[in-house]
Amino acid sequence: MNKQTNQPAEKKKNPLSAIIIVLVVLAVLGAAAMIGMRIPDTMELERKMDVAAASINADGVTALAAAIEQHPQAANLADARRLADEMIKVAIDEATAATDYRTLEAFTAALKENTAWKPYATEENQKKLADAWAETLRRMQKDQDQLNELKAVAARIVNAPALVPADIGAVADFRLPVGLAGSEETRIAAVYAAAIALKAQDLADSTLALAADKEKVRAGTEEPCEECGRQGTVPCQSCVRNPGKCPSCNGTGVMKATKLVGKKFESVDQPCTRCDGSGQCAACKGTGKRECFYCKGTTKRVNTQLAVRSMKENLKQLIADIDRQGAELERLKAAAAR
Ligand SMILES: [Zn+2]
Ligand SMILES: [Zn+2]
Ligand SMILES: [Zn+2]
Numbered sequence: 001m002n003k004q005t006n007q008p009a010e011k012k013k014n015p016l017s018a019i020i021i022v023l024v025v026l027a028v029l030g031a032a033a034m035i036g037m038r039i040p041d042t043m044e045l046e047r048k049m050d051v052a053a054a055s056i057n058a059d060g061v062t063a064l065a066a067a068i069e070q071h072p073q074a075a076n077l078a079d080a081r082r083l084a085d086e087m088i089k090v091a092i093d094e095a096t097a098a099t100d101y102r103t104l105e106a107f108t109a110a111l112k113e114n115t116a117w118k119p120y121a122t123e124e125n126q127k128k129l130a131d132a133w134a135e136t137l138r139r140m141q142k143d144q145d146q147l148n149e150l151k152a153v154a155a156r157i158v159n160a161p162a163l164v165p166a167d168i169g170a171v172a173d174f175r176l177p178v179g180l181a182g183s184e185e186t187r188i189a190a191v192y193a194a195a196i197a198l199k200a201q202d203l204a205d206s207t208l209a210l211a212a213d214k215e216k217v218r219a220g221t222e223e224p225c226e227e228c229g230r231q232g233t234v235p236c237q238s239c240v241r242n243p244g245k246c247p248s249c250n251g252t253g254v255m256k257a258t259k260l261v262g263k264k265f266e267s268v269d270q271p272c273t274r275c276d277g278s279g280q281c282a283a284c285k286g287t288g289k290r291e292c293f294y295c296k297g298t299t300k301r302v303n304t305q306l307a308v309r310s311m312k313e314n315l316k317q318l319i320a321d322i323d324r325q326g327a328e329l330e331r332l333k334a335a336a337a338r
Helices: 002-054 058-070 077-097 101-113 123-159 165-173 178-197 201-208 214-219 304-337
Strands: 222-224 233-235 254-261 264-271 289-291 300-302
Touching: 002 058, 002 077, 058 077, 058 101, 077 101, 077 123, 101 123, 101 304, 123 165, 123 178, 123 304, 165 178, 165 201, 178 201, 178 214, 178 304, 201 214, 300 304
Parallel strands: none
Antiparallel strands: 222 300, 233 289, 254 264
């Protein structure tokens, strides 16, 4: 009986287990299909995360945001989102540290306008950006206050009837802030010209050492030397008639000397004492030329009046640059207030 009753029961079980097996197979196939779809997405997103992390800037965040959109199935989506948020934070920090308000401005625009970033422009990041603006503007304002002091000194020098060494010293000691670093050569040219006008050679030398284009800085204080006809050399005065030749022996190297021979005076040849028998003019070593006393062979002479003019022109340029920087600061303040 038992065997007989067991047989149909087993037969009944068989279709059920077949269904279970089919279901299990389907489930496994489905999971495999899902994993099969997810794995390439996950790997691709991982790769793009690595690339993005290597270039933490606005472009990097945009690329990563696009990658997140492209791989919605990826298992590491949350990691990618966290990385995007982290990258925005780091980029804001870097822009703040560098007083790089151009980057900050670009970042603000991107955060406001770039729809791809929208999910990552979290309140925390918005707050961080606002703080970064405040910090940058505060630092720029501090720089501008110092620049305005420099501007006052520069204006005083330009308008004063005579040079005041203390004022020149103040401009010489001033170091322009990062935002106005492009005007450093103008400041150097102004101080160098002032030092030349004041005949303060030490200050002129130490200032010129800072210049990137030394020739250009020097040129503002120099004019061609007319004493030597812009040649750097003048004819040797010792041998004008016979350039390069010893004037005593006319270049022969020998001199006639009168000697007492026996009871008679006789004329004999002996080496020229002035040129030691070389025949060359001893003063110019036979070149017929001597270095120009006025330009020391450089063909250029410093001119105090030119130096004063160059100093004033450079200081006016510096004042204009400081004003432009001030206007830029006001523009940024207005932009940050919006
Ligand atoms: Zn001679
Ligand atoms: Zn000579
Ligand atoms: Zn000369």
